[in-house]
Amino acid sequence: MKTIRAGLLALITFTASAQAEIAIQPVTSPGGINAWLVEESAFPFTALEIRFRGGMSIDPVEQRGVINLMTALIDDGAGDLDAESFANARDALAAKFNFDASDDNISVSARFLTEDRDEAIDLLRLALTEPRFDADAIERARGQVLSRIQSDQKDPDTIAGDLLDRMAFGTHPYGSSGMGTAQSVAALTRADLQAAFGSAMSRDNIYVAATGDINAEDLGILLDKLLGDLPATSAPAPERADWALEGGITVVDFPSPLSIVYFEQQGMKRSDPDFFTAYIINEIMGGGRFSARLMTEVREKRGLTYGIGSYLVPQNHAEILLGMFASGNDTTAEAIDLVKAEWAKMADNGISEEELAMIKTYLTGSFPLQFDGNAQIARILVDIQMDDLPLDYVQTRNAKIEAVTTDDIARVAKQLLQPENLHFMVVGQPEGLSTTP
Amino acid sequence: MLHKLIVPVVFGLWPYNAAFAQNVTTFTLENGLEAVVIEDHRAPVVTHMLWYRTGSADEPEGKSGIAHYLEHLMFKGTEAVPGGQFSATVEEQGGADNAFTNYDYTGYFQRVASDRLELMMTMEADRMRGLILSEDNIETERDVIIEERAQRVDSLPSELLSEQSRAAQYLNHRYGVPIIGWKHEIETLTRDDALEFYRTFYAPNNAVLVVAGDVDPDAVKAMAEAHYGPIAPTPDLAPRQRPSEPPQMAERRLIMADARVGEPNFTRTYLAAERNGGAQDTAAALTILAKILGGSDTSVLARALQVGDDAKAVWTNVYYEGLALDATEFSIVATPRPDVSLAELEAALDEVIATFLVDGIDQNAFERIKRQLRADEIYASDSASGLADKYGSALTSGLTVADVQAWPEVLQAVTPEDVLIAAREVLDRNQAVTGWLIQDDEIETEVSP
Numbered sequence: 001m002k003t004i005r006a007g008l009l010a011l012i013t014f015t016a017s018a019q020a021e022i023a024i025q026p027v028t029s030p031g032g033i034n035a036w037l038v039e040e041s042a043f044p045f046t047a048l049e050i051r052f053r054g055g056m057s058i059d060p061v062e063q064r065g066v067i068n069l070m071t072a073l074i075d076d077g078a079g080d081l082d083a084e085s086f087a088n089a090r091d092a093l094a095a096k097f098n099f100d101a102s103d104d105n106i107s108v109s110a111r112f113l114t115e116d117r118d119e120a121i122d123l124l125r126l127a128l129t130e131p132r133f134d135a136d137a138i139e140r141a142r143g144q145v146l147s148r149i150q151s152d153q154k155d156p157d158t159i160a161g162d163l164l165d166r167m168a169f170g171t172h173p174y175g176s177s178g179m180g181t182a183q184s185v186a187a188l189t190r191a192d193l194q195a196a197f198g199s200a201m202s203r204d205n206i207y208v209a210a211t212g213d214i215n216a217e218d219l220g221i222l223l224d225k226l227l228g229d230l231p232a233t234s235a236p237a238p239e240r241a242d243w244a245l246e247g248g249i250t251v252v253d254f255p256s257p258l259s260i261v262y263f264e265q266q267g268m269k270r271s272d273p274d275f276f277t278a279y280i281i282n283e284i285m286g287g288g289r290f291s292a293r294l295m296t297e298v299r300e301k302r303g304l305t306y307g308i309g310s311y312l313v314p315q316n317h318a319e320i321l322l323g324m325f326a327s328g329n330d331t332t333a334e335a336i337d338l339v340k341a342e343w344a345k346m347a348d349n350g351i352s353e354e355e356l357a358m359i360k361t362y363l364t365g366s367f368p369l370q371f372d373g374n375a376q377i378a379r380i381l382v383d384i385q386m387d388d389l390p391l392d393y394v395q396t397r398n399a400k401i402e403a404v405t406t407d408d409i410a411r412v413a414k415q416l417l418q419p420e421n422l423h424f425m426v427v428g429q430p431e432g433l434s435t436t437p
Numbered sequence: 438m439l440h441k442l443i444v445p446v447v448f449g450l451w452p453y454n455a456a457f458a459q460n461v462t463t464f465t466l467e468n469g470l471e472a473v474v475i476e477d478h479r480a481p482v483v484t485h486m487l488w489y490r491t492g493s494a495d496e497p498e499g500k501s502g503i504a505h506y507l508e509h510l511m512f513k514g515t516e517a518v519p520g521g522q523f524s525a526t527v528e529e530q531g532g533a534d535n536a537f538t539n540y541d542y543t544g545y546f547q548r549v550a551s552d553r554l555e556l557m558m559t560m561e562a563d564r565m566r567g568l569i570l571s572e573d574n575i576e577t578e579r580d581v582i583i584e585e586r587a588q589r590v591d592s593l594p595s596e597l598l599s600e601q602s603r604a605a606q607y608l609n610h611r612y613g614v615p616i617i618g619w620k621h622e623i624e625t626l627t628r629d630d631a632l633e634f635y636r637t638f639y640a641p642n643n644a645v646l647v648v649a650g651d652v653d654p655d656a657v658k659a660m661a662e663a664h665y666g667p668i669a670p671t672p673d674l675a676p677r678q679r680p681s682e683p684p685q686m687a688e689r690r691l692i693m694a695d696a697r698v699g700e701p702n703f704t705r706t707y708l709a710a711e712r713n714g715g716a717q718d719t720a721a722a723l724t725i726l727a728k729i730l731g732g733s734d735t736s737v738l739a740r741a742l743q744v745g746d747d748a749k750a751v752w753t754n755v756y757y758e759g760l761a762l763d764a765t766e767f768s769i770v771a772t773p774r775p776d777v778s779l780a781e782l783e784a785a786l787d788e789v790i791a792t793f794l795v796d797g798i799d800q801n802a803f804e805r806i807k808r809q810l811r812a813d814e815i816y817a818s819d820s821a822s823g824l825a826d827k828y829g830s831a832l833t834s835g836l837t838v839a840d841v842q843a844w845p846e847v848l849q850a851v852t853p854e855d856v857l858i859a860a861r862e863v864l865d866r867n868q869a870v871t872g873w874l875i876q877d878d879e880i881e882t883e884v885s886p
Contacts, residue, residue: 045815045816045819084734084740091733091809092805094808094811146751147700150700256591257591290521290524302577303581306589326588328584365550369548372482372820373819
């Protein structure tokens with residue numbers, strides 16, 4: 001045993017972290033579309049990530065859910081290909097297209113083999129410029145969305161999240177589900193979908209990255225072919241979302257052996273100069289690791305939950321600090337008290353030098369591990385662009401983490417962590433808890 | 438120009454390109470530890486995995502959940518790396534670690550910068566035999582897995598029905614017992630249960646080491662010899678002979694009503710052949726059958742049940758995973774349209790299957806699926822940790838490295854006739870469990886005062 005211990009100590013002296021050795025090239029197509037590229041020819045395919053800022057938040061008020069339904073239909077038939085012919089053409093090329101709508105953007109993720117690149121891009125261009133919105137495809141997709149809306153009504157996570165959104169953001173689009181309601185989705189027409197398509201995807205709100213077996217020149221030509229015919233401008237973004245959620249507890253009765261708990265307060269803007277400090281504070285508090293304070297107190301020491309975590313969610317029009325866990329109905333009240341106590345403790349006392357040193361080694365060391373594969377790298381590169389960060393962010397990010405001091409943490413924790421403003425949404429039958437006035 | 442896309446492209450003329458063949462090295466230590474090294478030098482990162490050929494289906498009767506419980510307890514410390522220090526050390530190195538339990542295997546992994554591999558190996562080798570468990574740890578962690586079960590099973594009607602379905606599918610085999618364990622048995626698991634299971638199964642001759650990433654196979658071998666090499670094997674480890682299923686004599690049907698069901702759902706699971714060493718043909722045919730029947734908008738079930746004015750289903754899907762030590766399941770799931778009953782949906786589904794067995798397979802659809810399977814191999818090469826999973830799970834499920842490497846070609850060799858033969862064999866309601874998940878009374882989700 002002694003030799004193992006000696007060996008461990010010898011090895012633990014590594015401290016320098018691996019560098020993320022990715023070379024990002026900025027590319028501007030002949031037609032003026034900007035993209036970031038990482039060339040990687042080890043495997044004969046390319047991952048292309050395209051995002052359009054706006055997303056489900058630009059739904060017209062009376063058409064809640066239209067962006068979501070439209071996004072589901074983009075590749076359900078395009079040009080002279082109906083839904084089945086389009087799918088068969090895509091599958092014959094073994095290309096993968098994925099379209100997704102979130103609160104703040106629409107993403108288009110594509111992977112295609114080098115040998116079929118031109119055909120795959122022709123097909124994707126057809127979807128991005130001439131989606132058909134055929135009546136039978138609309139009804140099929142509408143049925144699936146309605147089915148999801150119905151099953152979500154008895155999903156405790158959705159119940160908790162939707163009610164928190166409503167209490168925090170009211171009538172702003174963030175205050176309701178982007179899927180829409182059974183009534184709003186039932187009322188959507190083909191004309192609504194076409195209008196949504198025309199308003200959501202344009203050249204003035206686009207962010208692009210590519211990773212894989214393609215060079216800058218070919219990517220430029222590809223982007224012009226794929227995106228050159230998009231409209232120049234899109235619908236305006238919504239107003240900023242005012243924060244209306246106050247501290248307290250809301251209990252929603254739901255028959256279950258355990259309670260699902262979401263807790264939330266206002267977060268911090270991504271552009272705030274203290275964002276990295278806030279990020280470290282949240283990692284120490286609610287990061288998904290055994291050593292995070294909430295995990296240690298609620299799971300490791302007491303066995304009250306299987307997992308607990310918290311997240312800083314800076315969105316385009318509001319900022320959230322959100323956490324969640326599930327616990328037995330008889331232990332939920334105790335777990336909530338622990339969360340509040342940890343919130344207050346860090347707000348009052350900050351963290352130790354030792355804790356800060358440990359989290360820095362973790363955060364700087366784990367950063368390069370995220371660059372795992374073409375599709376993942378392309379997604380990260382678009383994230384960086386959408387956060388308005390520079391091309392050298394991947395190289396400079398760790399230095400920003402290293403620069404944070406315990407004084408910074410103490411100062412920011414006092415402002416950021418507001419135990420009195422935390423709202424706990426509890427869905428279950430928790431013992432000894434009721435909705436606060 | 439786009440018209441050429443809907444004309445079938447030339448199939449079958451797409452030979453494997455040696456440039457993206459996976460760079461895999463294997464070796465076996467004298468104490469029986471098998472190792473697989475997958476090289477990927479694109480990034481200075483490594484995934485270190487240790488897999489044990491032991492899962493929940495290897496548990497003694499009455500001790501369900503012990504494999505998974507032990508997996509949690511493996512983080513509680515040794516003399517050299519005391520309580521909590523394992524994950525803390527991985528974190529200090531900027532890495533991530535976790536573990537998982539399945540019917541046939543239990544695995545532990547860390548993902549770190551590649552120059553930290555030796556530290557990971559030192560710690561993983563240390564806890565293969567050196568685990569220390571206190572009574573305090575035992576009780577707290579048992580509460581954690583009871584919470585885990587509550588969150589992942591007891592609060593989800595669809596999971597509860599799935600658990601009941603498996604119990605009905607496997608009358609005699611331990612695949613019928615949930616991986617996480619039955620709640621009443623988890624509650625009685627003890628420190629001695631965990632240690633006995635640990636001492637028997639956590640041994641080099643019952644383990645597979647998989648290292649994937651920016652590493653040199655010779656260096657990995659030298660490290661493995663230094664750290665795993667000195668560990669003594671468990672002598673006379675019993676072969677993994679599990680009881681087989683008796684012939685099914687009666688159709689098995691389950692109906693579960695629960696207040697928390699958002700919408701009704703239909704499931705059908707058929708007992709199906711698994712991949713076997715040197716004999717993967719039937720499993721390959723079933724893999725393609727699953728893709729023909731379900732999983733896309735152009736599949737047989739989607740076209741027959743989800744399209745048109747008379748559509749019966751909102752969703753359909755088909756699942757088959759051939760990777761298992763013993764007989765596995767071929768599953769069909771479907772959600773009815775709001776105006777369609779589960780009985781109507783089931784009748785329509787059975788008719789579609791009967792028609793499919795007579796009409797056979799669309800040649801174009803068949804070739805498209807084969808081409809996608811080839812492309813999937815290329816897309817999968819993009820993730821070294823994904824490849825590590827593939828080898829680790831296969832080698833702990835009765836397959837060899839040769840079987841894993843032959844699998845793409847076995848898939849390509851399947852003919853439409855092979856698929857139909859496999860379909861006629863497996864799609865037999867008398868070898869199946871049918872489950873209906875239905876809504877109970879309306880529940881209130883109003884905010885309580």
